[in-house]
Amino acid sequence: MTPLLDVRSLTKTYGSRTGCADVSFTLYPGEVMGIVGESGSGKSTLLNCLAGHLEPDRGAVLFDTRADGPRDTLRMSEPERRMLGRTDWAFVHQNPRDGLRMRISAGGNVGERLMAVGARHYGEIREAAEDWLDRVEISTNRIDDRPAAFSGGMQQRLQIARNLVTGPRLVFMDEPTGGLDVSVQARLLDLLRGLVRRMGLSAIVVTHDLAVVRLLADRLMVMKDGYVVETGLTDQVLDDPQHGYTQLLVSSVLQV
Amino acid sequence: MTDYNFAYLDEQTKRMIRRALLKGVAIPGYQVPFASREMPMPYGWGTGGVQVSAACLTPDDRFKVIDQGADDTTNAVSIRKFFEKTAGVAVTEKTSEATVIQTRHRIPETVLSEEQILVYQVPIPEPLRFLEPKETETRKMHALEEYGLMHVKLYEDIARHGEIATAYAYPVKVEERYVMDPSPIPKFDNPKLESAALQLFGAGREQRIYAVPPYTRVVSLDFDDHPFDPSKADHPCALCGAEDSYLDEVIVDDTGRRMFVCSDTDFCAGRREDAA
Ligand SMILES: Nc1ncnc2c1ncn2[C@@H]1O[C@H](COP(=O)(O)OP(=O)(O)O)[C@@H](O)[C@H]1O
Numbered sequence A: 001m002t003p004l005l006d007v008r009s010l011t012k013t014y015g016s017r018t019g020c021a022d023v024s025f026t027l028y029p030g031e032v033m034g035i036v037g038e039s040g041s042g043k044s045t046l047l048n049c050l051a052g053h054l055e056p057d058r059g060a061v062l063f064d065t066r067a068d069g070p071r072d073t074l075r076m077s078e079p080e081r082r083m084l085g086r087t088d089w090a091f092v093h094q095n096p097r098d099g100l101r102m103r104i105s106a107g108g109n110v111g112e113r114l115m116a117v118g119a120r121h122y123g124e125i126r127e128a129a130e131d132w133l134d135r136v137e138i139s140t141n142r143i144d145d146r147p148a149a150f151s152g153g154m155q156q157r158l159q160i161a162r163n164l165v166t167g168p169r170l171v172f173m174d175e176p177t178g179g180l181d182v183s184v185q186a187r188l189l190d191l192l193r194g195l196v197r198r199m200g201l202s203a204i205v206v207t208h209d210l211a212v213v214r215l216l217a218d219r220l221m222v223m224k225d226g227y228v229v230e231t232g233l234t235d236q237v238l239d240d241p242q243h244g245y246t247q248l249l250v251s252s253v254l255q256v
Numbered sequence B: 001m002t003d004y005n006f007a008y009l010d011e012q013t014k015r016m017i018r019r020a021l022l023k024g025v026a027i028p029g030y031q032v033p034f035a036s037r038e039m040p041m042p043y044g045w046g047t048g049g050v051q052v053s054a055a056c057l058t059p060d061d062r063f064k065v066i067d068q069g070a071d072d073t074t075n076a077v078s079i080r081k082f083f084e085k086t087a088g089v090a091v092t093e094k095t096s097e098a099t100v101i102q103t104r105h106r107i108p109e110t111v112l113s114e115e116q117i118l119v120y121q122v123p124i125p126e127p128l129r130f131l132e133p134k135e136t137e138t139r140k141m142h143a144l145e146e147y148g149l150m151h152v153k154l155y156e157d158i159a160r161h162g163e164i165a166t167a168y169a170y171p172v173k174v175e176e177r178y179v180m181d182p183s184p185i186p187k188f189d190n191p192k193l194e195s196a197a198l199q200l201f202g203a204g205r206e207q208r209i210y211a212v213p214p215y216t217r218v219v220s221l222d223f224d225d226h227p228f229d230p231s232k233a234d235h236p237c238a239l240c241g242a243e244d245s246y247l248d249e250v251i252v253d254d255t256g257r258r259m260f261v262c263s264d265t266d267f268c269a270g271r272r273e274d275a276a
């Protein structure tokens, strides 16, 4: 089977500081890859390089495109990459404000990606928006409210709906449960897990929270100082960590 | 005659503006940056339009200025006088007799011809501005034809008001390529953007020029199930009886009595003359 994503020796530095270094991995359709590591270990840098938001110094990111099979997204033209960004790819930001239009209604936020790919029937756009609000457990009578009036958890669920409405094949998530209360986190995780299973989503989820990857990820990469120090099936890595750093990470969580 | 160069601006500046105009004509609807000059009038008084007019006028031209359709507002009168003084050109209030017409907020009712140039004063040239404040991003959106956001605005209109409530500066797509702000004309005028005349747009403060060459296709954005509707007043003009012109509501006495009359004063006067 052709991997959906094939990452080769991806390296990004900020001057003399390492962002991420020599990262290689593959992701197969329907798989969820978790990336864990403490703050500053390079998770966000890696994710942004994969999603085309940051330009890496070296490496290749081969994505299995619908039309032409595997292509290095780093060598694509900007229009092609932006097109991927609003069709086959989705990006869920840690802070929903970075991923939502705060002055546009919830319905408009969900409908934007549809309109971006040519939807021109108001009634159908609205139906799709209602359907997606429902799927992320936002009451459809909030469809005309602006996200500024929503709680943090609702904003994050709206951001997810807005991203998934076009049926993307690959979802990037950066600390999706980040700034939320614990009880809200649990609900969001539950929802995400349901969506991932039902839609058979392929995703890359960055988090410092091992509970998140335990629930969502099939496989895990552990990062430290920009390098991947351990990789494997999620349960395997968490239950039987091999690298000393992973052991520390896992035990510090167990203490909580 | 005067100490001014013909039409106030020096020849170097006019050449620079003409180059921007030619580029605008070559790429219909595309906003061309230009080095807007200080004009002896404040922004908001049409400094962009005035510079475009200055670059277009020749001594043989006959110049007309309208503001909201009227030739006799302070703004229109002062711009007309400005060019009478600095260019010595003939002026007129008759649309059909003018060769260059500078306008704010209206397109004349009288159908324009290939011999005419219509110059618009534009306050904000960027149709995506209120949706995306970053100029670097809006430029990219134009370059890559990423116009989904424009429909988000219309979606919001319908969600909030049950219909597309945008009544002025209604966005259009020019020659199936660039989305353009037609300046704050009423959407009633949008169908007239497809014209035999050359249409030039000048934004002074924002330093942009754009153009719609004669016979260019100009389509108002809409949804399949909410098609563009230029709308029409449900009264005839109280003065000339026209049923197909854009009307202003005016208060006629101190008891607050109102009537609806043509906003295009030349058109209205012409119809009354013809009837008399
Ligand atoms: N824009 C930047 N400029 C300079 N250094 C940066 C920048 N962004 C991240 N870094 C550095 O790169 C390293 C990895 O950061 P980051 O990818 O944000 O880690 P994480 O998401 O795991 O917390 C850190 O040392 C961080 O300080």
Ligand SMILES: [Mg+2]
Pocket: A043, A044, A045
């Ligand atoms: Mg981070």
